[in-house]
Amino acid sequence: MQNTEQPLPKINDVSDDFAELRKNDAIYVDKTAFVHRLVSDRNSNIVFVSRPRRFGKSLTVSLLKNLFAGRRELFKGLAIERTDWKWLKHPVIYFRFNELSTIRIEEFAADFESYVIGQLQDAGFACNTNLSCWQNFGKAIDFLAEKSRQDAKERPDEFGEGVVILIDEYDAPVGHALADVEKAEKIRDRMSSLYAQMKSRTGDIRFLFMTGVSKFTKLSVFSALSNIKDVSMLDPYATMFGYTEEELGEYFEPHMRVHAAKMGLSYEDYRAEMKRWYNGFAFRGTTRRPFTIRYPSHTRSRTRSRTSRQHGRRRGVLRC
Secondary structure: OOOOOOOOOEOOOOOOOHHHHHHOOEOOOOOHHHHHHHHHOOOOOEEEEEOOOOOOHHHHHHHHHHHHOOOHHHHOOOHHHHOOOOOOEOOEEEEEOOOOOOOOHHHHHHHHHHHHHHHHHHOOOOOOOOOOHHHHHHHHHHHHHHHHHHHHHHOOOOEOOOEEEEEEOOOHHHHHOOOOHHHHHHHHHHHHHHHHHHHHHHHHEEEEEEEEOOOOOOOOHHHHOOOOEEOOOOHHHOOOOOEOHHHHHHHHHHHHHHHHHHHOOOHHHHHHHHHHHHOOEEOOOEEEOHHHHHHHHHHOOOOOOOHHHHHOOOOOOOOO
16 A cells, blocks of 8 residues: 655754755744844844754854855745845854863864864965964954955945854853863963954954853953844844744644654644643743754654753853
């Protein structure tokens, strides 16, 4: 007998690469209306957001990287495609700091230097090996900003002026080293030297977006960038990260129905149980951590996962 069951939409549970997710036709809960509002506000082009782990911060940063690369094909059918967005290309400097080694300060210093230099080269800047990585960062902003102005002048329908800087998990190395305050302070000092390079160059920055799980007040970036906009608790962006109840029903109902049947529950009882187990976070609007929703639905296990407890632990904040 032929199986007429329709295949379920793909759930992405391994990658936070926006381009890979879209190319694989996996479910993407469309948050691009929030993104459009954020990137279109020229008076608030330096933005910070804080959220717990597993809330989709890295996926959003990856989305922004592709957005400012002008990759319109990846946004087909999404809300931002129906807006006035111009799809202009900008040079993008992209840092993701959550995977740097912090076991020993010497290892961190070498990894940090190598990683920053590599990312600047990926952005199209030829680094000077006689300078530190943070000095190269400052010169990269200068060079790429000037190049963007020239490109925009020659091809205004294709290129936009200004550098885009994306910093994912800006606080991760300091957070990973909190058990050793002296080491954490040394890591903080190195990262502060990098962030300080942006202070006198805000006029060259088209858009700066930083994510983290906390706000270290002395990591120089917040004192250097006095006009930074923290959207973490602002109403218009309350549900930009995580999934709302409505989004769960819109995007994941087929998966949840299959999992409900596996558990011997009605769909309504399953949704009630899911709400009871995972409840939610309130940032002026209730959302759920994407990982804790995707995992049980994707595995189709008869049991619920304990991912909230495994991945949602609070960490101390270094007041330094």
